[in-house]
Amino acid sequence: MEKKESSRQICGKDRIIALEGTDLDVPESKASEILKYVSQTSRMDGSSRSPATFDGAQTAWAMLSEENFLPCITTSCLDLDNILGGGMRCREVTEIGGVPGIGKTQIGIQLAVNVQIPIEYGGLGGQAIYIDTEGSFMVERVLQIAEACIEDLSEYAHLHKDAQDCKVKMHPNNILQNIFYFRVCSYTEQIALVNYLDKFVTEHKSVKIIILDSVTFHFRQEFDDMARRTRLLSEMALKFMRLSKKFGLAVVMLNQVTTKFIDGSFQLTLALGDSWSHMCTNRIILYWNNNERYAFIDKSPSLKSASASYSVTSRGIRNSSSSSKRIKMM
Amino acid sequence: MTPESLLQLRTEKCTIGCPVLDRFLAGGIPCNSLTELVAESGTGKTQFCLQLVLSAQLPPSRGGLSASSLYIHTEFPFPFRRLRQLSTAFLSSRSDIFTSSNSYDPCDNVFVHGVYSADEMLDIMPKIELFIQVNSKSQFPVKLIVIDSIAALFRSEFENTGFDLKRRSSLFFKISGNLKSMAKRFGLAVVLTNQVVDLIGGITEGLNGIKVGNLSSLNSSGRRVCAALGIGWANCVNSRLFMSRNEDMIGGGRSGMVGDEEGGVYQQSKTRRRLSVVFAPHLPESSCEFVITREGIFGLET
Numbered sequence: 001m002e003k004k005e006s007s008r009q010i011c012g013k014d015r016i017i018a019l020e021g022t023d024l025d026v027p028e029s030k031a032s033e034i035l036k037y038v039s040q041t042s043r044m045d046g047s048s049r050s051p052a053t054f055d056g057a058q059t060a061w062a063m064l065s066e067e068n069f070l071p072c073i074t075t076s077c078l079d080l081d082n083i084l085g086g087g088m089r090c091r092e093v094t095e096i097g098g099v100p101g102i103g104k105t106q107i108g109i110q111l112a113v114n115v116q117i118p119i120e121y122g123g124l125g126g127q128a129i130y131i132d133t134e135g136s137f138m139v140e141r142v143l144q145i146a147e148a149c150i151e152d153l154s155e156y157a158h159l160h161k162d163a164q165d166c167k168v169k170m171h172p173n174n175i176l177q178n179i180f181y182f183r184v185c186s187y188t189e190q191i192a193l194v195n196y197l198d199k200f201v202t203e204h205k206s207v208k209i210i211i212l213d214s215v216t217f218h219f220r221q222e223f224d225d226m227a228r229r230t231r232l233l234s235e236m237a238l239k240f241m242r243l244s245k246k247f248g249l250a251v252v253m254l255n256q257v258t259t260k261f262i263d264g265s266f267q268l269t270l271a272l273g274d275s276w277s278h279m280c281t282n283r284i285i286l287y288w289n290n291n292e293r294y295a296f297i298d299k300s301p302s303l304k305s306a307s308a309s310y311s312v313t314s315r316g317i318r319n320s321s322s323s324s325k326r327i328k329m330m
Numbered sequence: 331m332t333p334e335s336l337l338q339l340r341t342e343k344c345t346i347g348c349p350v351l352d353r354f355l356a357g358g359i360p361c362n363s364l365t366e367l368v369a370e371s372g373t374g375k376t377q378f379c380l381q382l383v384l385s386a387q388l389p390p391s392r393g394g395l396s397a398s399s400l401y402i403h404t405e406f407p408f409p410f411r412r413l414r415q416l417s418t419a420f421l422s423s424r425s426d427i428f429t430s431s432n433s434y435d436p437c438d439n440v441f442v443h444g445v446y447s448a449d450e451m452l453d454i455m456p457k458i459e460l461f462i463q464v465n466s467k468s469q470f471p472v473k474l475i476v477i478d479s480i481a482a483l484f485r486s487e488f489e490n491t492g493f494d495l496k497r498r499s500s501l502f503f504k505i506s507g508n509l510k511s512m513a514k515r516f517g518l519a520v521v522l523t524n525q526v527v528d529l530i531g532g533i534t535e536g537l538n539g540i541k542v543g544n545l546s547s548l549n550s551s552g553r554r555v556c557a558a559l560g561i562g563w564a565n566c567v568n569s570r571l572f573m574s575r576n577e578d579m580i581g582g583g584r585s586g587m588v589g590d591e592e593g594g595v596y597q598q599s600k601t602r603r604r605l606s607v608v609f610a611p612h613l614p615e616s617s618c619e620f621v622i623t624r625e626g627i628f629g630l631e632t
Contacts, residue, residue: 100564101609129333135363135510136568138612139339140356173337180333185511196331217565221503256565261492268561314614 067091071124073115073209073250075107076149077317079308080295084284087114088250090124090208093240095215095279096295097255097270098286103293103312104254105136107286108211110317111252112179113146115209118170121153126208126249127178129197133190133217137181146175148315180204187218191232194239201247210243214254216271230275237279253280292320341612344474344519345393346378347385347420350629354605354618355571358393361473361519364509364566365610366480368524368557369573370550374603374622375523378573379476380413381626382521383440384420386474389427395519397473398439398465400458402451404482408442419625439470448483448501455508462516474519475509481525481558499562506566522567526555548608550574557608569610575603605629 026034058066072086081087088094088111098104112130117123130137150170180200184190201207215233223229240251258271270277270285277283283299289309296307309320343357352358359365359382369375383401388394401408417436421428428434441461445451462472484501488494513520526548548555550573557564557572564570577599606617619630 099561100567101570105611134568135514136611138341138360138363139336140341141612142336176336179336181336181339182331182333183514185514186507193331200331217503218507220565221500221507257561259561271565 070248071208073111073124074117075310075317076110076114076152077308077310078319080310080317083295083297083303083306083308085303088209088252089282090248090250091244092281093237093244093251093253093279094282094284095253095255095270096284096286097257099257099268099288102286102288103310103317104286105134105213106141106312107317108213108252108254109137109142109145111209111250112211113142113149113175113316115250116170116175116178117149117153121156124208125206127180127204127206129180129182129200129207129210131190131193131210131212132181132183133185133212134214135183137183137213139176142176142179143172144314145316146172149175151315180207184218187222187232190218191236194236197239197243198246201243201249205247207247207249209250209252210240212240212251212253214256216254216256219272220256226273230273233272233276234279237276241281342395342517342519343393344382344395344397345385345388347381347388347626348620348628350631351605351618351620351627352393354616354629356613359474359519359521360569360612361395361517362513363568364506364513364520364522365569365571366522366524366557366567367571367573368526368548368608370526370555370575373550373573373575374620374627375573376409376478377412377622377627379478379521379523380409380416383413383474383476384417384436386519387436387439387470388424392424392427395473396470398441398468398470399474399476400441400443400461400472402443402445402475402477404445404451404477404479406444408444413437413440415624416626423625441472445483447487448498448505451477451483452501452504452508455505455512459512459515462512462518466516471516473517474521475512477520477522479523479525480505480563481523484559484563485525502559502563502566506563524563525558526550527558529554529556548572548574548606549576551576569613570608571610572606572608573603574606575601578602 071090072081072084072088073090074081074087075084096104096107108130112128115124115126115128117125119125150172153170182193184193197210215236219229219233240253243249244251256271257268260267260269270283277299280299281301282297282303285296285298287294287296292309293311294307294309297303297305311318311320341363342361343352343355343359344361345352345358346355367375367378379401383399385393386395386397386399389396414437420436421434443454445454458475465472484498488498509520512518529548548557557570578601579599602619603621604617604619607613607615619632621628621630
């Protein structure tokens with residue numbers, strides 16, 4: 001108890017640093033001296049905006065309180081939002097995979113539109129970067145989804161007062177303008193773009209989501225040297241991770257599926273292999289169940305694994321139409 | 331690296347030459363994109379493609395691209411006679427556009443090339459790119475590539491072993507990657523045809539338990555089928571359309587013919603053809619019936 005008290009004093013009232021947990025054989029007086037010195041030098045660098053003792057280091061407490069205020073980008077499907085804890089988290093890298101035609105690109109486009117929902121409506125009022133490696137991004141579809149989104153918002157606005165000024169802001173063309181669209185045609189272009197993103201986002205601070213559709217396509221073409229592919233992919237994933245932390249934005253990577261020969265039968269898995277499956281914070285798998293689309297949280301440090309149905313409509317991603325029916329049946 | 335402005339980025343479409351089908355496909359076959367046409371043989375894939383290479387020559391005011399096209403065929407022989415027949419019909423039905431230039435022959439704007447293997451397909455990619463680039467300044471630049479069919483390249487040569495399947499899927503992605511980057515660079519519409527395989531197994535499950543796209547199942551000629559080349563290839567195309575044919579028995583049972591003393595039972599069958607969207611980034615799940623006539627392929631109003 002005493003030790004804890006003293007470490008509190010070193011680091012200030014609201015922070016706890018567990019000195020007693022370390023294996024270093026350093027007397028406490030020395031340790032406090034070292035800490036003081038380190039925090040002073042980092043302050044001299046002028047880079048100690050973070051309240052932590054070490055530059056960049058944060059206490060779990062501070063991180064938790066920060067995480068509670070993390071904004072979410074809605075998917076426009078309530079069931080999906082529910083299992084995701086509100087939508088796509090900012091500061092996190094999420095991978096979404098599924099068979100062709102399941103709606104990966106549709107979710108991508110929906111998120112690129114939804115990130116722009118004004119703050120007055122509970123959105124982020126941000127901008128989006130859409131990196132298209134496959135050529136499935138269709139402007140006419142974005143327009144459809146954007147128009148439906150604006151319609152929904154103006155319906156919502158009837159219940160609230162500060163509607164008019166938002167309506168002006170949300171014009172379909174504005175939504176198009178707030179999506180930075182990059183079409184990349186090779187894996188070298190893809191890597192170069194990822195390297196450039198840091199600079200781009202620095203200049204466009206309101207970017208709150210990066211969608212990569214898909215991470216996979218170019219990496220399934222050229223590579224005979226699989227070790228090299230893994231290195232390049234993990235480097236890219238790390239850069240996305242850094243971007244998401246540094247600018248507090250959500251990164252969504254879409255992935256394809258492939259068949260894998262396991263125990264004498266072919267099974268469906270996400271592409272890019274086992275090492276890749278460690279790269280993303282969250283992993284969501286989209287699949288068909290009878291004639292309904294489902295999303296399943298395959299991996300997440302904070303969400304419990306759950307699945308929810310959704311549907312792709314002309315207006316975008318929405319709740320599955322039959323989910324209400326099913327409840328009625330019971 | 332600068333982002334493209336979405337306000338200027340409008341997807342051009344190439345008309346199919348039939349207003350019903352155009353409406354069904356929201357304007358036609360999109361440029362900068364790979365569209366796959368899946369059907370069993372004799373359903374109308376080649377008919378669709380032949381008509382497309384003609385209608386691509388229409389001016390943009392008529393929904394076309396004012397473009398010539400490159401037709402890569404892997405199934406032999408190329409149906410020259412049918413193309414000639416269609417082009418005559420094409421000219422006569424659009425006499426308002428083509429009267430001024432009597433010497434105009436639509437077949438002049440269709441470049442045909444035969445390819446025998448998947449490796450050869452990959453080898454000629456740089457040549458195709460060069461060809462399109464050289465042609466881009468002409469009156470009818472190449473804006474449409476048809477590959478009829480992609481399946482024929484892959485269905486004979488490869489064994490069902492791990493090594494061959496890996497090599498096959500790497501070729502898929504290379505060919506598709508090349509086509510997509512060309513499509514982007516020159517604003518091409520790319521159409522590929524694919525064959526079907528019979529589906530054996532569960533009721534709701536697709537091949538190996540994989541369901542691809544909207545349709546609960548693809549039925550053609552009373553059989554459950556799915557697109558050939560598996561899930562790997564399905565990842566390589568942007569849109570997949572499916573054509574089905576089913577024989578409808580009309581007047582089955584007793585014939586109603588007067589004076590038919592024998593009361594002979596005869597069945598007259600009519601082929602009903604249907605075009606459906608399996609998946610596409612810009613199209614909802616829907617389908618449309620069509621017929622093939624001497625003049626070409628036409629959608630039916632429902």
